[in-house]
Amino acid sequence: xxxxxVKGEKRVFMTGNEVCAWAALAAEADIMYGYPxxxxxxxxxxxxxxxxxxGKKFLQTEDEISAGFTTVGGVIAGKRAFSATTGPGNVxxxxxxxxxxxxxxxxxxxxxxxxxxxxxxxxxxxxxxTMTTFGGNGEGFRVVYSTSGHQDLYDYTIKAFxxxxxYRFPTFVLSDGYQAKMREPLTIYDPAERGIKMVETExxxxxxxxxxxxxxxxxxxxxxxxxxxxxDVVMEIAKDYEKAALEIMEWEHFDTEAExxxxxxxxxxxxxxxxxxxxxxxxxxxxxxxxxxxxxxPMPEEEMRxxxxxxxxxxxxxxxxxxxxxxxxxxxxxxxxxxxxxxRPGEGITAEEIVTKIKEGR
Amino acid sequence: MRIVEAYIGEYASGKSENAINRAxxxxxxxxxxxxxxxxxxxxxxTLRPIKKKLEEMGxxxxxxxxxxxxGLGEAGSLINQEMIWALHTEGDIIFDVGYGVHGSKIFNLxxxxxxxxxxxxxxxxxxxxxxxxxxxxxxxxxxxxGQVDGIINNTHLGNETTSAVVQEGARxxxxxxxxxxxxxxxxxxxxxxxxQIGAQDQMGNPVKIITRYMPEAFW
Amino acid sequence: xxQEITKLAPAMPKCWNPETKPHKFCPGCGHGLxxxxxxxxxxxxxxxxxxxxxxxxxxxxxxxxFFNIDSVQTHHGRTTxxxxxxxxxxxxxxxxxxxxxxxxYAIGSQHLVNSATRNExxxxxxxxxxxxxxxxxxxxxxxxxxxxxxxTPYGRDPEESGYxxxxxxxxxxxxxEGAYVARGSISNQRQLKNIFKKALQNQIDGNxxxxxxxxxxxxxxxxxxxxxxxxxxxKDMAEYFHTGEFKVPGQxxxx
Numbered sequence: 001x002x003x004x005x006v007k008g009e010k011r012v013f014m015t016g017n018e019v020c021a022w023a024a025l026a027a028e029a030d031i032m033y034g035y036p037x038x039x040x041x042x043x044x045x046x047x048x049x050x051x052x053x054x055g056k057k058f059l060q061t062e063d064e065i066s067a068g069f070t071t072v073g074g075v076i077a078g079k080r081a082f083s084a085t086t087g088p089g090n091v092x093x094x095x096x097x098x099x100x101x102x103x104x105x106x107x108x109x110x111x112x113x114x115x116x117x118x119x120x121x122x123x124x125x126x127x128x129x130t131m132t133t134f135g136g137n138g139e140g141f142r143v144v145y146s147t148s149g150h151q152d153l154y155d156y157t158i159k160a161f162x163x164x165x166x167y168r169f170p171t172f173v174l175s176d177g178y179q180a181k182m183r184e185p186l187t188i189y190d191p192a193e194r195g196i197k198m199v200e201t202e203x204x205x206x207x208x209x210x211x212x213x214x215x216x217x218x219x220x221x222x223x224x225x226x227x228x229x230x231x232d233v234v235m236e237i238a239k240d241y242e243k244a245a246l247e248i249m250e251w252e253h254f255d256t257e258a259e260x261x262x263x264x265x266x267x268x269x270x271x272x273x274x275x276x277x278x279x280x281x282x283x284x285x286x287x288x289x290x291x292x293x294x295x296x297x298p299m300p301e302e303e304m305r306x307x308x309x310x311x312x313x314x315x316x317x318x319x320x321x322x323x324x325x326x327x328x329x330x331x332x333x334x335x336x337x338x339x340x341x342x343x344r345p346g347e348g349i350t351a352e353e354i355v356t357k358i359k360e361g362r
Numbered sequence: 363m364r365i366v367e368a369y370i371g372e373y374a375s376g377k378s379e380n381a382i383n384r385a386x387x388x389x390x391x392x393x394x395x396x397x398x399x400x401x402x403x404x405x406x407x408t409l410r411p412i413k414k415k416l417e418e419m420g421x422x423x424x425x426x427x428x429x430x431x432x433g434l435g436e437a438g439s440l441i442n443q444e445m446i447w448a449l450h451t452e453g454d455i456i457f458d459v460g461y462g463v464h465g466s467k468i469f470n471l472x473x474x475x476x477x478x479x480x481x482x483x484x485x486x487x488x489x490x491x492x493x494x495x496x497x498x499x500x501x502x503x504x505x506x507x508g509q510v511d512g513i514i515n516n517t518h519l520g521n522e523t524t525s526a527v528v529q530e531g532a533r534x535x536x537x538x539x540x541x542x543x544x545x546x547x548x549x550x551x552x553x554x555x556x557x558q559i560g561a562q563d564q565m566g567n568p569v570k571i572i573t574r575y576m577p578e579a580f581w
Numbered sequence: 582x583x584q585e586i587t588k589l590a591p592a593m594p595k596c597w598n599p600e601t602k603p604h605k606f607c608p609g610c611g612h613g614l615x616x617x618x619x620x621x622x623x624x625x626x627x628x629x630x631x632x633x634x635x636x637x638x639x640x641x642x643x644x645x646x647f648f649n650i651d652s653v654q655t656h657h658g659r660t661t662x663x664x665x666x667x668x669x670x671x672x673x674x675x676x677x678x679x680x681x682x683x684x685x686y687a688i689g690s691q692h693l694v695n696s697a698t699r700n701e702x703x704x705x706x707x708x709x710x711x712x713x714x715x716x717x718x719x720x721x722x723x724x725x726x727x728x729x730x731x732x733t734p735y736g737r738d739p740e741e742s743g744y745x746x747x748x749x750x751x752x753x754x755x756x757x758e759g760a761y762v763a764r765g766s767i768s769n770q771r772q773l774k775n776i777f778k779k780a781l782q783n784q785i786d787g788n789x790x791x792x793x794x795x796x797x798x799x800x801x802x803x804x805x806x807x808x809x810x811x812x813x814x815x816k817d818m819a820e821y822f823h824t825g826e827f828k829v830p831g832q833x834x835x836x
Contacts, residue, residue: 010492010495011490011519011522012490012491012492012495012519013374013488013490013491013518013519013520014374014491014492015373015374018373018374018492022492035687035688036713036716036717036719036732037657037716038716038717041716041717041719041731042373044719044732045719045731045732045734048731048732048733048734049493049734052735058732059742060719060720060732060742062686062687062688062690062722063657063658063687063688064688088656088657118656119638119654119656183374183520184520185490185519185520185521185522188492441607441608441801442605442607442608443603443608446608464729464804467804468804470800470804470805470806470809471609471800471801471804471805471806476806
């Protein structure tokens, strides 16, 4: 048996991209397919250095459409295949991910968001929320984890494989260029040591036995003939998705159980600024709380509404022009609360800026 | 005597921090110093946020700012004339070298590097980095780099660093250094940790106080 | 007595934009040389005002404001179809699609193949420097066997990732009569300029698809000094990628 890449537990200092490569190794991923695009290329570069030492595989494909479809292929064959992309690469990934949604293929893709639309910047944004949660020509039957730091990146990259293979929806680890390049300490660990068992993979093709004799041949498709047929197929997926959603959704909340003047809604790395703003606001006599959805899909709507009910008003903060805001409005529909926004497409947001915005609105 | 030093190392090992500290140390001795960013694998993610701040402190910095490039985002062109001819600048030169697969071969691009008698290449090692966390890995890694003149123990865990962490690094890297027959120049530590360790680490290497200039986050 | 100092025009092609010089390519980069030969070809043909110049993502993107010519930066690998779109809509314009090895042989390969088979009347120019420069030196389709890059840290293993793409050979095999296909090198500038002129003239004459690959240098990512850089282009690359013309309109196919 090959040596385990991560043994026991260790406190280390890494960049976000490296964390993802190590987490994939710890999660017993078998193969990575990918194409270079800043700022996620280091995930691939680290994987190519480490993979041969642990008997893992890699292919640099000709583009992201291919990276997505080769990942789909690897998963169909029953292996833990994954990829990483961002920006224009994420746009190209929507075609293979639509196929994964329809055919219930448990792909895992890591997305450190960069500026958009189009080439924009290689640096940072939260502008791929709409695309990652509801991209392609599907209904958004996907799982999207929004991480806020390196421990999250490690924990949720491992979890992504298990969520994907257990519930069979394409699963994404959505972070950003700052997390990708930032350096922080974290604890890397062997999942087994923490009682995390990796969900067994299952091949959809290449099964043992003679097809037609020992077993039926596997016929996989994503095409349907009539409207009624499609309706049935999609409603079946929807049913499974709604059921799984209750088990999958995750969130964090800070000081949202008491009455608040303002509830700050933010996700990913911006959530750190929101948390940082809370004590500053308290010092100024403003009662503030923060609700952070960890899964953007499925969105923990019930819990968000519960927190929102306790606040006089709501502030949505994101490094995009309303992508997270749209999801919030959908979740809070019907709740009669004023919603303010701090929208900064492509720019980082500090705790101080959130405080200033809240004080302005008073 | 002119001081020409290059700080090279694994990804996030702390080479930029050590390069900056060294440059500022020399500046403090009233020497003329230029800091050169040779990170061609990750341009902009290291010196960019602090270039201005360092220049305000009196340091000459040769590095790209994103505004100077196309502004079209794809990291920009990686090396410019100033960097190529850096060794012809008067005064001391400190190079910060990126992590890439080619190690110190970047110096093939720097005019005069191969014949400069003053150029010293120091590799910065942090054993909390998984690829350099055992003596064997450290030795293998350094052997791949090409010309190396000395090793620096920069073992740390960011905000969670303790003196024990630094000392463990000192122990492991001293062993690696002995095997490689290279000097271990110093163990780097922030002031609070250095005060706990003393003037020498447990292996007898000098302890150097460094100030952290690199932001942990980029905003 | 005051002396009038006449302003000397800098020694660069007329169609170059002097305000964006010195250019932003790395010192020793082959793009600078290729664009100089291209500029001279454009000057000699007198077509500066008829050209639309498209560039890709990667180092070719730095040619975006290089010429006094209308230019458009596209997405990675999509320069060929954008220029095709322009040319189809306005056939009187001369379309140049300028890209790197990724933009033509990886993500852009389907567009290259289809432009060739449809005999699109554009001129595609591909700069081959055996790596993805702008993103930090990863493997390209043209990376040589054994060559170390950031995604082939142990050297490119042809068993794992295939052999370098022979682009002009492929295009010549699938292109139709009227196409012009050639490979030049920055190490032979006179030949390169001639090739560019023929590739542009082929479009002016309305014959068909013109494709030129240029063997070029990337000392930054190769980590080579001047001598080693030239040796790599002139010897190592040239052994694998042969220069010359692979398809010329009117010439009989060589069996």
